[in-house]
Amino acid sequence: NAGVTQTPKFQVLKTGQSMTLQCAQDMNHNSMYWYRQDPGMGLRLIYYSASEGTTDKGEVPNGYNVSRLNKREFSLRLESAAPSQTSVYFCASSEETGVNQPQHFGDGTRLSIL
């Protein structure tokens, strides 16, 4: 079982460059999420997609865009990378946006912006 797969695992960018982080899940989940993880701050929600064709902002959406390409795939784009976006990015999915449904996480993308 692959679960949630994120690519790439590591990336170094220069300030101003653009990049798309890819995420795919094979669990037939309706809902998908993008988080960033920074030391001492836990995980913060960037964007989420409740179902195919819909996306909504989370807690820290500025500087990011997302695309729910189909039910399986949810990508995160940095149009003009900034050093403040250096972080570990996690994609997650869940069956529904129901309050008691756990989220399943990928292994993360470690992104450094120079």
Add this chain to the structure above:
Amino acid sequence: AQSVTQLGSHVSVSEGALVLLRCNYSSSVPPYLFWYVQYPNQGLQLLLKYTSAATLVKGINGFEAEFKKSETSFHLTKPSAHMSDAAEYFCAVRGNDYKLSFGAGTTVTVRA
């Protein structure tokens, strides 16, 4: 809105000793609470979840957590620590919407 506070960013225990990780929540509606574990260079894995069916929740790897409404707490325990328990642990709360609010995390170190 809901939020979580994890008391203690680092906990060090001896192998075989009790593990206790503290989590207090704030929520304007009945909360749904989760504990996740993160091993180095990996994503988060669900340890257990509270969904109001029972106040004592048993999870994987011998962990359990007790929901105490009067104390707005959801502390995680394991009676006997194992070296493999060394990881970072996150408490999370969800209200009536889709959003999970995570605590800052507690790193557990297990001494031989």
